[in-house]
Amino acid sequence: MPHPVxxxxxxxxxxxxxxxxxxxxxxxxxxxxxxxxxKTYGEFLEASEGIATNVLADRLKExxxxxxxxxxxxxxxxxxxxxRLTEKGIDLVPVILEMIQWSAKYDPQTKAxxxxxxxxxxxxxxxxxxxxxxxxxx
Amino acid sequence: MPHPVxxxxxxxxxxxxxxxxxxxxxxxxxxxxxxxxxKTYGEFLEASEGIATNVLADRLKExxxxxxxxxxxxxxxxxxxxxRLTEKGIDLVPVILEMIQWSAKYDPQTKAxxxxxxxxxxxxxxxxxxxxxxxxxx
DNA sequence: CTGTATCCTTAGGGATACTG
DNA sequence: CAGTATCCCTAAGGATACAG
Numbered sequence: 235m236p237h238p239v240x241x242x243x244x245x246x247x248x249x250x251x252x253x254x255x256x257x258x259x260x261x262x263x264x265x266x267x268x269x270x271x272x273k274t275y276g277e278f279l280e281a282s283e284g285i286a287t288n289v290l291a292d293r294l295k296e297x298x299x300x301x302x303x304x305x306x307x308x309x310x311x312x313x314x315x316x317x318r319l320t321e322k323g324i325d326l327v328p329v330i331l332e333m334i335q336w337s338a339k340y341d342p343q344t345k346a347x348x349x350x351x352x353x354x355x356x357x358x359x360x361x362x363x364x365x366x367x368x369x370x371x372x
Numbered sequence: 373m374p375h376p377v378x379x380x381x382x383x384x385x386x387x388x389x390x391x392x393x394x395x396x397x398x399x400x401x402x403x404x405x406x407x408x409x410x411k412t413y414g415e416f417l418e419a420s421e422g423i424a425t426n427v428l429a430d431r432l433k434e435x436x437x438x439x440x441x442x443x444x445x446x447x448x449x450x451x452x453x454x455x456r457l458t459e460k461g462i463d464l465v466p467v468i469l470e471m472i473q474w475s476a477k478y479d480p481q482t483k484a485x486x487x488x489x490x491x492x493x494x495x496x497x498x499x500x501x502x503x504x505x506x507x508x509x510x
Numbered sequence: 511c512t513g514t515a516t517c518c519t520t521a522g523g524g525a526t527a528c529t530g
Numbered sequence: 531c532a533g534t535a536t537c538c539c540t541a542a543g544g545a546t547a548c549a550g
Contacts, residue, residue: 337385
């Protein structure tokens with residue numbers, strides 16, 4: 235079982251953020267929830283660039299114990315779980331949006347995908363609000 | 373010599389951003405420049421949570437070849453170099469600011485440091501502009 | 511379907527000595 | 531001062547088989 239990332243938190247907010255979600259998988263999982271609407275273990279497995287099962291399980295636990303995710307049963311299917319973002323997790327969306335905007339500016343492949351980008355740029359606050367509501371309802 | 377982080381870039385902007393500066397050191401170096409005004413190898417060594425010399429050298433190269441940093445000689449001291457952010461690098465400041473705001477909300481240690489935070493929150497655009505100008509001049 | 515458990519490899523990175 | 535060069539070690543993470 236992969237181990238928690240070593241913490242270097244020294245009182246610096248950037249270091250704290252990196253310690254919490256700055257590994258190479260956590261933000262991709264959160265991205266899956268925010269942008270792809272993923273909810274289940276299986277969906278993360280498909281979407282997250284081929285993450286290994288043990289690594290995924292470990293990150294889900296980490297994010298849960300950091301109170302960024304919460305796990306609950308699917309009311310319709312008892313053998314299935316849903317992972318949702320907490321408010322703390324939802325508050326990471328602005329970080330992700332800034333990353334997307336940066337990539338849009340400097341990555342040709344990203345730049346080519348106009349749909350989402352124009353929404354972010356034309357009405358950032360509205361777009362953010364829209365995402366927040368969708369995540370809270372789900 | 374540490375190796376470049378493995379790339380998973382799949383056309384996703386979040387993955388692209390993580391591939392570019394999502395390792396455990398790059399953002400701390402950029403933070404040093406933005407928040408602490410660090411410019412030289414020696415300053416990074418002191419400030420960056422005890423980064424090893426070889427790792428620092430490697431990251432500086434990586435960030436340079438990603439066109440996030442530029443290296444130049446100190447005009448007054450020929451045996452010394454300055455690392456500055458390019459526009460591409462300066463454009464990462466909003467990402468860092470979002471991370472700081474997130475930590476301010478959820479990390480007690482960060483929350484305690486009111487000075488910078490109040491500046492960000494009261495006049496984000498102005499604060500950003502101020503940083504940009506300072507970085508360009510330096 | 512949602513994980514665990516193991517095995518195994520490798521990249522990341524600490525420590526330290528050395529160099530132009 | 532600004533790095534290189536080594537050595538070495540461990541944690542991160544693939545692959546795969548198995549389990550509740």
